Amino acid sequence: MPLTCMVYETTADLASAAAELIAAGINSSIEETGGCLVAVAGGSTPAPIYRELSRADIDWSTVVFVQTDERVATQATDRCAGAIETALGLTDPGRRACWYPIRVHGDAQRTAAAYDEQLARLRAEGVPDIAVLGLGTDGHTASIFDPTLGEGPDQRVVATTYRGEPRVSLGLNYLRAVPTRILLATGAGKSAALAQILTPAPDVALTSAALVVGEDGYVLADTATYPGRARA
Incomplete structure (x- = not known):
């Protein structure tokens, strides 16, 4: 399947379409394998999508959420996990989806090692079924600011920094x-x-976002980001 790019007039339209796409992917995975492992990014862009997704008709008891990346911050309020939990309704009574946020264990290296072990327990072989990713103005995705970060075959989680701030990220x-x-x-x-x-x-090196999306991923954008594209 070639790279699919869909562009929407408003962020509300994008949120609705993205939530529908993610929900369809989750339900397809549940039908095929009995469950679904979803890696989700933080930030302001996916929040309305997660709110839409939380209302989808899904057997949440079979869904597991993990994070794509996180700030290694002392205060929980400075991390992304809380906003993801709130938007997806993961702490709501009756919500049965499993949620494994990145928990800070000292420095970035120890945090990355601990989360690597967590992912191995969830899925010793293989990767998540779905990854929901953001795009930075410099072309990064997750916290992969160096496109070579996480190129090793066994690097599920890597430690990195951004403007002096320690972070951990799923590897490239x-x-x-x-x-x-x-x-x-x-x-x-x-x-x-x-x-x-x-x-x-x-003549320009590919960014981490370009490398991750590849030739068969999905890109959902609004017309502010891609003004020359016909409305989806």
């Missing part, structure tokens, strides 16, 4: 191996990064 090749990869892009500030994914310049 680990994310590239996820069967359904959905990249979300909103706002004019990400237009150049999106263009490098959809029409990469031959």
Whole structure:
């Protein structure tokens, strides 16, 4: 399947379409294997999508959520996990989906090692079924700021830094191996990064987002990010 790019007039339209796409992927995985492992990104862009998704008709008892990346911050309020929990309704009474956030264990290296062990317990072989990813203005996704980060075959989780802030992230090749990869892009500030994914310049190195999405992922954007595209 070739790279699929869908562009929407409003972020509300994008949120609805993305939630529908993710829900369809989850239900398909449940039908095929009895469950679904979903890696989710933090940030402001996916929050309305997660709220829409939380209302979908899904057997949540068979779904497991993990994080794509996290800030290694002392205060929980400075991390992404809480916002994800709230948007997906993971702490609501009756919500039965399993949720394994990245928990900080000292420094980034120890945090990455602990989360690697957690992922191995959830799925010793293989990768998540679905990854929901964001796009940075510089073309990064998850917390892969260096496109070579996590190229090793066994690097499920890696330690990194961004502007002096320690972070952990699922590795590049680990994310590239996820069967359904959905990249979300909103706002004019990400237009150049999106263009490098959809029409990469031959003399410019591919960004981590371009490498992860590859030739068969999904890109969902709004018209602020991709103004020249016909409405989906």
